[in-house]
Amino acid sequence: MNETPLIHVVDDDESMRSALLLLLGEVGFEARGYASTGDFLLQPLPDRPGCLLLDMRMPGPSGLELQAALQKQNIRLPIVFLTGHATVASSVTAMKAGAVDFLTKPVKRDVLLDAVQRALARDAAQRLAREGADRLHARFAALTPRQREVFDRIVAGKLNKQIAYELGVAERTVKREREQVMAKLEAGSAADLGRLAESLRAADR
Amino acid sequence: MAALVLSFISVPLHAAQEEARVLMLYGIDPYLPPFLAMDRAMRESLASAPDRRINFFSESLDSQRFAMEKLEPEMAALLARKYKGLTVDVVVAVSQTALDFFERHGEQLWPGARVVFVGFLGYEFKPSALPPGASAVLSTLDVAGTIEIARRLQPDPQRIVVISGMSEVDRRTEGQAREEFAKLKEQRSVEYLSGLPLAELEARVASVPPDSIIIYLAQFRDRDGRPYEPHDVLRAVVKASRSPVYGAAETFIGLGAVAGSVASYESRGRLIAEQVRHKLAGGPPDPGHTVLAAPNRCVADARALQRWALDPGRLGDDCELRFAHVPIWRQYWWQIGLTLAVVAAQATLIVALLSQRRRRRVAEQAEEAQRTELARAARRATAGELTGAIAHEVNQPLGAILTNVDTAELMLDSGRDRREELRAILGNIRRDDLRASEVIQRLRDLLGNHKFERKEFDLNGVVSELEAIMRAEARRRGVTIEIRRTPDALAIMGDRIQIQQVLINLVLNAMDAVAEEPEARRAVEVSVAKSENGALLTVRDRGHGVSPEHRNKLFESFFSTKRNGMGLGLSITRTIVEAHGGRIWVDTAPGKGAVFRAEIPLVNSNGALSPNPA
Numbered sequence: 001m002n003e004t005p006l007i008h009v010v011d012d013d014e015s016m017r018s019a020l021l022l023l024l025g026e027v028g029f030e031a032r033g034y035a036s037t038g039d040f041l042l043q044p045l046p047d048r049p050g051c052l053l054l055d056m057r058m059p060g061p062s063g064l065e066l067q068a069a070l071q072k073q074n075i076r077l078p079i080v081f082l083t084g085h086a087t088v089a090s091s092v093t094a095m096k097a098g099a100v101d102f103l104t105k106p107v108k109r110d111v112l113l114d115a116v117q118r119a120l121a122r123d124a125a126q127r128l129a130r131e132g133a134d135r136l137h138a139r140f141a142a143l144t145p146r147q148r149e150v151f152d153r154i155v156a157g158k159l160n161k162q163i164a165y166e167l168g169v170a171e172r173t174v175k176r177e178r179e180q181v182m183a184k185l186e187a188g189s190a191a192d193l194g195r196l197a198e199s200l201r202a203a204d205r
Numbered sequence: 206m207a208a209l210v211l212s213f214i215s216v217p218l219h220a221a222q223e224e225a226r227v228l229m230l231y232g233i234d235p236y237l238p239p240f241l242a243m244d245r246a247m248r249e250s251l252a253s254a255p256d257r258r259i260n261f262f263s264e265s266l267d268s269q270r271f272a273m274e275k276l277e278p279e280m281a282a283l284l285a286r287k288y289k290g291l292t293v294d295v296v297v298a299v300s301q302t303a304l305d306f307f308e309r310h311g312e313q314l315w316p317g318a319r320v321v322f323v324g325f326l327g328y329e330f331k332p333s334a335l336p337p338g339a340s341a342v343l344s345t346l347d348v349a350g351t352i353e354i355a356r357r358l359q360p361d362p363q364r365i366v367v368i369s370g371m372s373e374v375d376r377r378t379e380g381q382a383r384e385e386f387a388k389l390k391e392q393r394s395v396e397y398l399s400g401l402p403l404a405e406l407e408a409r410v411a412s413v414p415p416d417s418i419i420i421y422l423a424q425f426r427d428r429d430g431r432p433y434e435p436h437d438v439l440r441a442v443v444k445a446s447r448s449p450v451y452g453a454a455e456t457f458i459g460l461g462a463v464a465g466s467v468a469s470y471e472s473r474g475r476l477i478a479e480q481v482r483h484k485l486a487g488g489p490p491d492p493g494h495t496v497l498a499a500p501n502r503c504v505a506d507a508r509a510l511q512r513w514a515l516d517p518g519r520l521g522d523d524c525e526l527r528f529a530h531v532p533i534w535r536q537y538w539w540q541i542g543l544t545l546a547v548v549a550a551q552a553t554l555i556v557a558l559l560s561q562r563r564r565r566r567v568a569e570q571a572e573e574a575q576r577t578e579l580a581r582a583a584r585r586a587t588a589g590e591l592t593g594a595i596a597h598e599v600n601q602p603l604g605a606i607l608t609n610v611d612t613a614e615l616m617l618d619s620g621r622d623r624r625e626e627l628r629a630i631l632g633n634i635r636r637d638d639l640r641a642s643e644v645i646q647r648l649r650d651l652l653g654n655h656k657f658e659r660k661e662f663d664l665n666g667v668v669s670e671l672e673a674i675m676r677a678e679a680r681r682r683g684v685t686i687e688i689r690r691t692p693d694a695l696a697i698m699g700d701r702i703q704i705q706q707v708l709i710n711l712v713l714n715a716m717d718a719v720a721e722e723p724e725a726r727r728a729v730e731v732s733v734a735k736s737e738n739g740a741l742l743t744v745r746d747r748g749h750g751v752s753p754e755h756r757n758k759l760f761e762s763f764f765s766t767k768r769n770g771m772g773l774g775l776s777i778t779r780t781i782v783e784a785h786g787g788r789i790w791v792d793t794a795p796g797k798g799a800v801f802r803a804e805i806p807l808v809n810s811n812g813a814l815s816p817n818p819a
Contacts, residue, residue: 106606
């Protein structure tokens with residue numbers, strides 16, 4: 001997997017787009033340009049670190065609409081908005097939806113590059129968190145159905161005796177499954193299991 | 206102190222050695238108009254040739270209104286006290302009452318005073334009553350002269366009627382008249398209406414046939430002894446009469462009497478002055494009576510002459526025509542009024558036509574200027590609406606330029622030879638710079654002080670020029686805009702900027718119309734096409750449409766269905782289109798959007814406008 005960041009530039013203005021690509025290339029980024037939100041969505045998105053430099057207003061779907069669409073598709077690409085004419089309403093909407101920054105054209109190099117760096121940092125953090133969650137998911141996937149039932153009840157704070165009664169099995173069996181769950185999930189205690197469950201829920205959200 | 210005051214008081218008394226004192230003693234009200242005229246003439250005459258300074262005193266017995274018999278002792282006592290120690294040189298006794306009073310008290314009140322008697326009318330005069338050395342200024346009743354004047358005006362009267370009263374004076378006057386007629390050997394019978402009560406007199410006068418002569422001598426009393434004011438009787442007679450009425454007293458002329466031989470009060474005043482001066486001169490008292498008759502002369506009332514259609518020319522040169530200046534106006538009032546009205550109307554019409562012509566010329570010149578001005582005002586309003594789009598259009602190249610400059614700096618800092626890349630970047634910068642200035646130029650065109658121009662241009666070009674700004678605005682509003690042009694040029698004649706205004710107005714209008722729609726349905730379509738009658742500019746929206754009751758008002762000034770609309774946009778749009786010989790109309794229905802079409806005549810190949818049947 002290519003770990004060099006790829007910066008996506010979506011701007012319908014050809015001059016602006018090519019100038020941004022030149023600049024980003026000059027400072028050592030790999031950047032790719034798109035003339036519209038549709039263009040961007042149609043291209044396969046490589047699984048690489050990166051961010052999105054997005055013009056606010058474009059013919060067809062706007063930058064804000066692209067932001068909403070990406071969220072729906074669970075694509076967590078951090079977004080830096082660029083706009084020629086900022087309105088309070090649109091900037092508030094963008095920032096609430098998790099945009100890294102909201103820049104007004106003409107934008108200074110340092111301001112732009114700073115925003116891009118922050119976006120990439122956020123992406124890295126997100127990717128890291130996602131990798132952890134992915135590993136957790138993999139470990140969780142190793143549990144048998146019976147072990148998952150036991151796991152759910154342990155996390156709910158139930159005692160072995162209660163779990164045995166609920167599942168209609170011997171307490172001894174519950175005890176053995178519990179040891180298996182702890183081993184598979186690499187947890188040292190019931191408290192560790194609780195934290196794992198919390199992480200899973202967060203990753204699935 | 207008392208001596209000082211006394212000496213002040215006595216000043217006029219001592220000074221009286223030098224001045225002459227004349228007492229005007231009136232038997233009746235001295236403020237009656239004839240007396241005022243007489244008094245004024247007398248004083249003017251005396252002042253014009255002053256022998257001595259004259260101090261005038263005035264007393265009125267007012268015997269008409271107050272019973273002299275009862276008041277006389279007290280009045281005499283009062284006057285005695287008033288004039289004690291005051292030497293009066295001359296007493297002018299006006300009317301018989303005054304003369305009688307003087308006879309009884311003069312010696313006691315004003316010892317040594319000499320008398321000038323002014324007899325009101327001839328029949329008042331009783332020569333025996335005059336004190337020794339007195340003079341009398343009398344006016345005679347010239348019945349003969351009056352008759353003669355009447356016969357001059359009416360040589361052939363139907364009848365002759367004489368009106369008089371039953372008082373002693375009246376009887377005497379009538380007698381005088383009868384004598385005069387006898388002397389004239391009048392062929393016709395003369396009818397005398399003597400002492401008739403007023404109502405009967407009016408009826409009798411009314412029955413006198415037209416073209417008769419009526420001579421009014423004066424009536425103080427009727428046969429029943431009822432007293433009258435002679436002038437009132439005259440007024441009634443004149444009113445009732447169908448024939449001219451003549452009178453022998455000056456005051457009768459002016460009340461309706463046509464003419465008469467009368468003595469004027471002014472001439473009487475001058476005669477009095479003469480007598481006063483003579484008395485003051487201290488000449489030896491005339492043992493006999495000096496009796497002077499004020500001269501009688503012909504006086505006629507021009508209004509009355511006009512009323513009876515009598516020819517003033519027959520009166521002769523010696524006749525004084527009074528009230529002539531008034532009759533001219535009264536005689537011709539409607540002709541003069543009509544003439545003035547016609548002249549005024551003509552003048553007004555001429556002025557109105559001239560000013561109308563001038564106004565029209567000015568208006569024609571002003572119309573184009575106004576249209577230009579109005580269009581510019583609307584463009585300014587439009588510019589406000591387009592601020593966002595303009596900012597975007599300018600910021601886009603500026604942003605690219607800045608980024609390119611930043612990049613170029615980095616390239617220079619890299620230390621390598623990157624001339625080709627830098628050249629490319631400079632090329633981009635130049636392009637973007639030109640693009641920005643182009644936007645500003647377009648903005649200036651749109652907002653500037655632009656005079657109406659008449660040039661040939663392609664309608665497609667107008668759409669192209671505004672495409673960027675339309676797209677920018679569409680983008681800002683989240684509206685999809687579709688623009689279609691014709692491959693062939695559509696040449697129209699007129700003002701390019703104004704046609705741009707039409708396009709912008711229609712497009713902004715369409716964008717407003719779709720503003721409330723969900724974003725996916727916000728669509729506006731601009732197209733240019735060739736139509737049967739010219740070039741057709743169509744702007745279509747998928748908005749809320751216009752209700753039928755609003756549809757007809759859309760193009761009116763100050764009509765707007767928008768919350769913040771000024772209602773000028775479409776009105777100006779129509780004005781501009783029509784100024785280009787075109788027409789604009791709308792197809793719309795509620796909920797179905799609206800299609801605005803502006804059709805402008807094409808320029809033929811020879812440069813002339815194609816005929817426009819619309």
